[in-house]
Amino acid sequence: MxxxxxxxxxxxxxxxxxxxxxxxxxxxxxxxxxxxxxxxxxxxxxxxxxxxxxxxxxxxxxxxxxxxxxxxxLVAELGPGLMGQIIDGVARSETELWDLTGPFISRGANIPPLNREKVWKFEATAKKGDKVTAGDIIGTVQETDTFVHKIMIPPNHEGTIKSIKTGEYTVEDTVGVLETADGNVDLKMMQVWPVRVGRPIKERLELSQPLITGQRVIDTFFPCAKGGASAIPGGFGTGKTVTLQQIAKWSDADIIVYIGCGERGNEMADVVEQFPEIEDPKTGKKLIERTIIIANVSNMAVSAREASIYMGITIGEYFRDQGFDVSLMADSTSRWAEALRDISGRLEEIPAEAGFPAYLADRIANIYERAGKVMVPATQDREGSLTILGAVSPPGGDYSEPVTTTTLRFIGTFWALDSQLAYRRHFPAINWLRSFSRYLDVAARWWSELDSSWEPTRALALRILEEAAEIEETARIIGEKALPDDQRLVLLVAEMLREGFLVQSAFHDIDRFCSPEKQVKLMKIFTDFYNTVRPLIEQGIPIDQVRELNVIREIMRLKERDGTDPIDAARAQMLNEIDALTKQYQGVET
Ligand SMILES: Nc1ncnc2c1ncn2[C@@H]1O[C@H](COP(=O)(O)OP(=O)(O)OP(=O)(O)O)[C@@H](O)[C@H]1O
Ligand SMILES: [Mg+2]
Missing domain, CATH: 2.40.30.20 (Elongation Factor Tu (Ef-tu); domain 3)
Known part of the structure; x- marks a missing residue:
């Protein structure tokens, strides 16, 4: 003690x-x-x-x-029992506190996140006499229907297993004894780690895989990598929460850590009430079986919010160390930064830009630097990743404020939400001209294996969207009809791409998730349409006739059709209709 x-x-x-x-x-x-x-x-x-x-x-x-x-x-308690928990930023179990006192927890109440009475079935995988080091897996626990928790030798320990036993234990019971240079150490299923310090790693690895989210504008245009860091800034009501929750539900991460750093208690209460109900599309069970929620739903001071991010990251690192791909969402880091500002103000520190302390950048860096793909310190090589996705809520949607600009320096993907798009109900309201991804190489390698034409197709689609933005400027002055037909074609295809590809409803039964196979095929039909029609326009077929093609409406609805067969059918229809138009036009000519 x-x-x-x-x-x-x-x-x-x-x-x-x-x-x-x-x-x-x-x-x-x-x-x-x-x-x-x-x-x-x-x-x-x-x-x-x-x-x-x-x-x-x-x-x-x-x-x-x-x-x-x-x-x-301040430490995080790590061990079986975390899955499905709702923990507050300072490691008290909100799940159990709620049961005791309701959402407004009385002050001074303190329940540890890991249940001390619950008995788990520990299956030892290590044996007496094994030489082990920190990170080595010594046993497993079937924690939920879908999740097997791996029990590891805690950081900074090594030695020989003196005894170990399969059996029913609580997290504080001794499951084995480790003989070390400094004497015997009892091995327990629970370990603790100080939240503000990153857990040790053997080596940082290069990122090699995209995080597939099933959201087209993200995966295809601004991909994130497993182990990467991503910011999603947006003004009030632009879709930060819905986007993060979509990723929580649909991405190919093994484990989700969801940090609600909300200002409004009721918003947090929504998360806490809704999450346990969400079905896991992967397993058919509940998503909460592989999710941990960190939320200050109680009437805690803002300063607890400051700590909550580190609590979440530490838990994320712990599951990363077990060899999983973990995705962590923080909604919103601006609320966290405001807590930092509040504390700094009360400490009477000299404020820097917009009242934030001068160390804001260091603290933001500390957060995103804990994302990564790593080789875990263990005898056998084991890789794991922690991806960090942070919402940013710039006041008034102004991206030049310090939290947004500082965050930009430390992340690899920037999904810029746009109030104008949200107002027009273009969701996800990710602005394709202002967003970027530094993980394009990683993504391109992966996607090119799926389809070797991915890179040029993506580049063309993005170029059409960018060119359309410039042409629209001119169109605003002289009117669309006054533009040359090749430019009007760019506008037409850009509009098709916007409605038929970029817009994706989180609430549509089919469209809410788009498989990678479907994403590539779908994208290609837009660029193929462009490539096929363009020579005709150059030959003088009027764009207004092209606009009449029935297939256009069909192409724009493909996203809501199940699977990729309808895309193949639409392609055949497209070629037929274009062929007929060409013949008809040539007939008129001759
Ligand atoms: N992908 C989407 N599909 C359909 N609707 C969406 C999508 N994203 C956002 N919306 C719509 O926008 C609304 C606001 O989204 P959301 O609550 O995520 O915004 P926010 O940026 O988190 O807002 P706040 O600033 O209040 O936290 C949603 O209720 C929903 O109607
Ligand atoms: Mg929100």
């Missing part, structure tokens, strides 16, 4: 408590604050005087009440 150092409250400034200790306490240590024993953390230290960020409402606290340094930093 760590040593407990005592002190008293000197001053209270909102969520910041200034406490005076008998000796100098440790930066980052957890503190029990006041008679209610609220949770807090030392965020600044000046000898014996500590500035404590209190995670709960400090109303009613008085100078003179005790503060106790419990001698450990």
């Amino acid at each position: 760590a040593e407990r150092l005592e002190g008293t409250i000197e001053r209270i400034n909102g969520s910041i408590i200034i406490g005076k200790f008998k000796e100098e306490p440790k930066m980052g240590d957890l503190i029990e604050v006041g008679n209610l024993r609220l949770m807090g953390e030392i965020v600044r230290l000046s000898k014996e005087t500590a500035f404590i960020q209190c995670y709960e409402s400090t109303a009613g606290l008085k100078p003179g009440e005790p503060v106790i340094d419990i001698g450990t930093p």
Whole structure:
């Protein structure tokens, strides 16, 4: 048990408590604050005087009440029982607190995230006499119907297994004993790790696979990589939450960590109530069986929100270490940054841009740098990845504000949500001219194996969309009809691509997920249409006649048709109709 150092409250400034200790306490240590024993953390230290960020409402606290340094930093509890849990940012089980007290948890209530009584069936896979090192898997637990939890030797341990036994245990029971250079260590299913420190890795690996989300504008145009980092900025109501939830539901990640850093309690309550109901398209069971939610649904202080991101990332890293592809969503990092600003203000630090502390960039970097594909420290090579996707909510949708611009420096994919598009109900409202992906090489390798023409097709589709944007500028001045026909063709195909490819409803039974096979085939029919019609336009067939082709409407509806057979049928129809038009026109000519 760590040593407990005592002190008293000197001053209270909102969520910041200034406490005076008998000796100098440790930066980052957890503190029990006041008679209610609220949770807090030392965020600044000046000898014996500590500035404590209190995670709960400090109303009613008085100078003179005790503060106790419990001698450990904020840690995440890691082990069986996490799956399906709703945990708050400072590692209390909201699931169980809710059952006890309802959504508004009484202050000072504290329930650890991992159930201490629950018995799990531990299947030992290591044997007596095995030489093991940190990260080595010593056994498994069937945690949910669909998820097998791997129990690992905790970081910074190595030795020889002295004993280990299959059986029924709680997370705190000893399942085996490890003989190390410094003596025997009891092996348990639960381990802890300080949330603000990244878990050790053996090696960072190059990203090699796209994260397939089933969302066309993302996968085809602005792909993310497994182990990559992505930002999704957007003003109020532009679709940040729906997009992140689509990725949570449909992406090919094994494990989902969903962090709700919301301002509004009811928004969080929605997440907490809806998520457990969502069916997992992969397994037919509930998505929650491979999801962990971090949400401050209780009436906790903003400062708990600041910690919640690190809690989520640490849990994500833990599953990454088991060899899984983990996707972490944070909605929204702006609320997290505001919490940081609030704390910094109360610490009376000198503010930088827009009132954010000067270390905002370092903190944002710390978050996204923990994404990656890694070789886990273990005797046998094992890879895992953690992908981080952060929503950003710039005030007034202004992307020049510090959180958005700073985030841009540390991410590989930028999905720029656009209020204009959202207003026109073009969803996902990802602006194809302002978004980008630095993982295109990774994606291109993968997609080209599926279809060798992927790269040129994608490039052409994007060029049509970009050219159309320029032509539209002119069209606004002189009118569309006054444009030359080749330009009007670009406008026509761009419109077809927008409606028939980019727009994708999260609520349509078929369209909500588009398989990679369907994405390529679908994209190709637009570019093939363009490539086939273009020579005809050059030969003088009027664009207005092309616009009359019946197949155009069919092409735009293909996304809502099941599978890829209708695409093949539409292609045949397209060639027939174009052929007929050519003949008809040549007939008129001669
Ligand atoms: N892919 C989509 N398909 C269909 N509708 C969508 C899609 N994305 C967003 N919408 C529509 O936009 C609305 C707002 O989306 P959402 O709640 O995700 O926005 P937000 O950016 O998270 O907003 P806030 O700033 O309030 O958090 C949704 O309720 C839905 O009607
Ligand atoms: Mg939202």
